[in-house]
Amino acid sequence: MPGTWDQYAQDCAPRRPVNAAGASTWFNWTQYPDHGPGLEVLDLKPSARVLELGCGKGGNLAHVRAMGHNGVGVDVSPVQVDHARTRWPHLNVILGDAVAYLEGAKTQFDAVYSVFGAVWFVDPEVLLPAIHRRLRGTLAFSWSPMNMVSALPRWDLEFDEWGDRLDEHGFVDIEHREVTPPASAGRGQPTFLVRATRPN
Template identity: 50%
Template sequence: MSIVETLAWDTYARQRPERRPVNAAGEATWFNWTQYPEHGPGAEVLGVRPGHRVLDLGCGKGGNLAHLATLGARAVGVDVSPAQLQRARERWGLLGLSLHRQDAVDFLTSGGVEDFDSVFSVFGAVWFTDPARLLPAIRGRLRVGGVLAFSQRPPVEGCYGCQASYINRGEEEDPLVVKRWDYEPEAWHGLLTDFGFRDVRTRLIPAPPGRRKIGTLLVRAVA
């Protein structure tokens, strides 16, 4: 991982609000695939069962991973930001999350890592890592029949492949730049199929009524 990446995601961590103590239903943990609170599908997309080993790539502050832990999953998270991981440990430490500060590809290809029943990414590492490197690494760690699912913003029309994302710091500082990979659903289908995944399904989740009209792209595939 680069110093710029670490600084960028630590900066992002400071800017993002904390997840509320409870949601509208009074639940202390819940799963969110979209950028809007309590919107869209939940953990059922992953088909997690008690005892399943689940990996969150770009786990951030750990809210989604914590919810899977309450369902009985063996929850593992990877992120490059020390600030994000520290927040996750402070809030969810009692749930026994296994958290690692490491690049996603490096983690997946390192020795001694057990295989997973599910791998997921919510606006996380799958969006910000070259799929030519990441997808085969994920496929190599998913058990047969295991699920990969990830969400991100849909691409801007005509802007596909590697793009620049800007994380603002302050009025007198230049923004930090990280790379992201934007593809239309058909392109994700082709990439995943090429790297050995099957039953690839893509879904555009519309924004809630009354919100900005930016939806969420949700992709699911099976190893």
């Protein structure tokens, strides 16, 4: 699997130095630049502990850190992790498997998120219980029906299927939304966003 993600990393352009608003860090849940909701989805209190599963080249995690939160990113691709560490050397980025990291971690996180990342590519019957044990707040993740890294198994579940899985594993306040592509994308694909919490 890391080899597939390494190839994806090499094929995927790095994040721009600044966005349309001139910011050097920003948060994207969708595949379109400067589009859709941002970090507010996670409902973070100041100095929150935040975990990204499948952090890729670190763009979203850099924004989490820039907003004053304590972010940790995990990714299975050495190429992705090396890129993140090179561009943002202050980030806490770990090379490893999402489930293995969660099962070995001693930290409780205020939020866990995944943008086209591990929640889409790891069996939810394994990953969701591991997240639940380490979470004390919000879980949010996004995915899209676009043909991305098609060599890997994906859990392209419907919203109600995700709701059933999340409910089964102890999550509450389950919400979902479809983020339509911007007009500039023409016949672009929507992004699906799910949010839930772990009760205290």
